[in-house]
Amino acid sequence: MELILEGIRKAIWLLFTFDPEVLGITWLSLKVSGLATFFSLFIGISLGTVVALARFPGRRLVVSLINTGMGVPPVVVGLFVTIFLWRNGPLGFFELLYTPTAIILAQAVIATPIVAGISLASIQKLPEALRLQILALGATRIQMVRMLIREARLPLLAAVMAGFGGVISEVGASIMVGGNIKGYTRVLTTATVMETGKGNFDIAIALGVILLIFTFCINAILTGIQQRERPR
Template identity: 60%
Template sequence: MEAIWQGLVQAFLLIIKLNPGVMEVVTLTLKVCGLATAISILIGVPLGIFLALKAFPGRQVVVSLVNTGMGMPPVVVGLVVSFLLWRSGPLGYFGLIYTPAAMVIAQALIAAPLITGLTMAAIQQLPRGLKIQVLALGATPGQLYWTLLKEARLGILAAVIAGFGGVISEVGAATMVGGNIMHQTRVLTTATVMEVSRGHFDVAMALSFILLGLSFAVTFALTVLQQRERTGKANKRRFLRFFRS
């Protein structure tokens, strides 16, 4: 209990004093996780909608790969990305290994299957007749996708929350492709592991609390947006039932 209290006090002091080292790590964490989440959204949401609506040969294989990716150990992703980006690897020419860009790539690959799978499930849970009704009204394919996206936005927001949670808590792949280099690729998770290995448990506890606070703040903002949408839909239904009665 004393270690937890010391960690809380240390975290408070580091934040209040705007410790340059901690602020640098927090800033890089936000940049890497934010960009990785954004890329995974751009990949996962359209792919999830496509898999939910389209039937094509090999679809079950693709869906199985997505579902497998949802539970893929991050260290496996880190190993694959490291192999590709090593100087002797297929993409070694670009010199991305041990850079924030490599961390973004690895974390996007971790989050993309989560967002794809959960988006696909959200679209599939919509009423079956909705697609037919929208097309019967003369909607184009783009209008159809946009309508389904709006109707499934609560589930898709849940997918985004899961994707962000997957990248901000990741440590194995970030260490493998980033190297935990000071002033370059050190983020909150890798810094915490490093401080534990050094025996600096108070600093590690402080970094953990900062990481938890950061994760909670972003997740809370997304949750508020999600629940506001849910409340708005519920109020709309009650409003329509009132006037119909």
């Protein structure tokens, strides 16, 4: 118990003394996971919307695959991304392994099915009549899709939060594809694992607390936007 208090004290101390290493790690975590979430939104929302609106054979299978993808262990994603990015692997010529970009890539792969799954569910939940009405008013298909996404924006914000929360807290993929390199690919979660291994439990707890503080702040902002207007 004392250790936890010590860790919290340390977290506050590290933050308010602007410890350059901790600030660097925190900034990298936010940047990497933020970008990964951003990319996953493009792909995830598009994919979710297409699958929600289109009718094609094997659609159920695709939905099941997306829903399964929401629960794929990050470490499995990390393993596959590592193999692809190896120097002698299929994407080796990019020389991306052990770079922050590799972490963004892996995290985007993790977050995409989460975003796609929630988008799919929220677009599908919109009343069928709405679609017909929009089309009847003379909208093109593109305009209709845009309007539907706008209608579903509140649950879609939940997709953003779930995606971001999923990737900023994961460690397995980040440590595999990033390598936990000091000052370069060390993020809050991988640093926590390493400090635990070193027996520096107070610093490990402090890093955990910092992670929680930032995740909370970001979710609080997103929740604020989401709750500002109640869904009709």
